[in-house]
Amino acid sequence: MLLSKTKLWILLGLYLLFILTAAVVTVLSSPGVFKFDALYKFGQIFGVVSLSLLVVQQVLSARIPLIEKNIGHDRLMRFHHLNANFILLFVLAHPLSLFFRPLFSGRIKIFGLVKSFGLGQWLGALAILLIILIIITAVFSKRLGLRYDQWRKVHLVAYVVLILGFVHSYMIGSDILTRQHLYYWWWFLAAVSVSALFYLHIVRPHRFKKSIYEVAKVEPNTHDVTNVYLKPLNGKKLDFKPGQFAFITIYSKAVLREEHPFTISASPTEDHLMFSIKSSGDFTANVHTLKEGDRVKVEGPYGVFSIGDHRGHFVFIAGGIGITPFRSMLRFVADQHVKVGGVAQEITLIYANKTKEDIAFREEIAAIKKSSKWLKVVHVVGGFVTKELVSAEVSNIKRTKFFVCGPPPMMAAVVGILNKLGVSSNYIYTEKFSLK
Structure with a gap:
């Protein structure tokens, strides 16, 4: 399946429309603020957009079939990285815009400002620090020597950030508390967030709980690549297109029990699954020692990198x-x-x-x-x-x-x-x- 550029432009348009909607809703909730402090209002807009994009980030990570099928996991991850950059930009602009005028006009000193913080402001500050931590570990993961499993664990902090963002906005958002337009947008974001969480941790595990395979054969392909052949325990092989990939979790003492993505190197015409894995890290170094009968959970297929039935x-x-x-x-x-x-x-x-x-x-x-x-x-x-x-x-x-x-x-x-x-x-x- 080949993803058309037209579809990508449509998705980009929807993304920009989502950001614009968050901004417009914020303005409509208290339009009068623009008349006497436009910079402060922009600070509010940046905060609402930040929370909205955090929810988008959560949806992108949930592996929702409709989204995966139409975009492809590879492009989703690239968009995920781009969205993270926008989140950082808006999150930093949020407090700077809110406090720029009082700080630089001399009406209040930085220590006085911090001293006046309530619980809501401190939760927001903590969320900003955690976002910076997540992005630093993502950008510099190789330099920091983070393993894949460590990198994933750091990313779980994003759930804490999301909760802090919702609590922070509710505690100090007067437009939310007074049931202005932002009140309904806040609940819309909360509903989307809970739905994505429900799919990721309830629906998705249920979908793949029977997708258990066992190792049928392990053979060397090259000096550092191993072919691992799998057969389904329930007799039903994964339905996939040539070129797609899956996430696998191996239940064996030989390797770490963690989820990793690998291309399915077998063809749909073959009666088995095959993953050809190169030794390149802690997880893959001992794949060649897997034994027949070892259990493997397979989640997929994902990706749109396939020629399908296209001609030429x-x-x-x-x-x-x-x-x-x-x-x-x-x-x-x-x-x-x-x-x-x-x-x-x-x-x-x-x-x-x-x-x-x-x-x-x-x-x-x-x-x-x-x-x-x-x-x-x-x-x-x-x-x-x-x-x-x-x-x-x-x-x-x-x-x-x-x-x-x-x-x-x-x-x-x-x-x-x-x-x-x-x-x-x-x-x-x-x-x-x-x-x-």
Whole structure:
């Protein structure tokens, strides 16, 4: 499934409309304030918008199927990061706008202002400090040496921030207490927040409580990539599209019991699930020691990174373990012998690795290429995907759809190359498999 740019613009428009609605509701609740202190009123607007965007952040994190299906988890996470930046901006602007005039006019000193704070103001100040903490740990997680599980635990503080935000706004918001327009907006936000919380912690666990698999086989793919084959305990395999991913939790003494996202490298045409996992951290280092019969919870599928039934020429550009969604798609096309209008889909795979030993699925890709006329494979070993390489290997570049998956720096470089070659952004699809 390919996500149209039109749909993205519509979603962006709805997001901006949501922010505008929060601002307008705040103004309508006490329009007279603008006449004698516009800056103070802007401070109120920034506060209400901050709380509103915190609720949006909660909804984005709830993995609601309707949203996931129409946007894709990868884009949701990018939007999640962007929304976090806006939250920080509005949260900092909120107190600065409220207290700018009295502080800089000399009517009150900073210590006098702090001394006058009641419980509501202190709760708001605590919320701001926690938001700064969350964003710092998100931006500098690698420099701080935070593991994925530690990073996720810090993000749970966002629930505390949300509660503090609601209590703070209710305690000091006169427009809420007097049942002005803000009163109804506050309850609307509270209802959305509780609904998202209910889905995340009640509905979603119930949906996937029977999605338990057991390890059927564990085999090496390369020197640092392991294939883990799973079969469902209830006999019903996950229904997914080639290229999608799932969150898995492994119940084994060999690895930490925590949830992680991995691409499903198996094809929907196969009778098992397969995850091809590279050893790159505390969680993945011991995946190769899993035993047959170990239990695994699988939640998914997620993502829209798939060619589906679209026709035409596709170019897959993979870097390292970024080959996993393409293995799923290639196996699917090979098994189904997909043809549209009597003409087989044409696929060019450009696969970059540091060494030959790093090439995952090397023999299988070679076998598919040998038995088909629709696949062209170009290996890049010890080098980089360049503008010259893409130009030489891909004909009719501007009418070709490009799928790119690999380490973030590699994807950024490839997208830059495609832009220089005149490829429309509508024809470039990426999958970022790091959610941090």
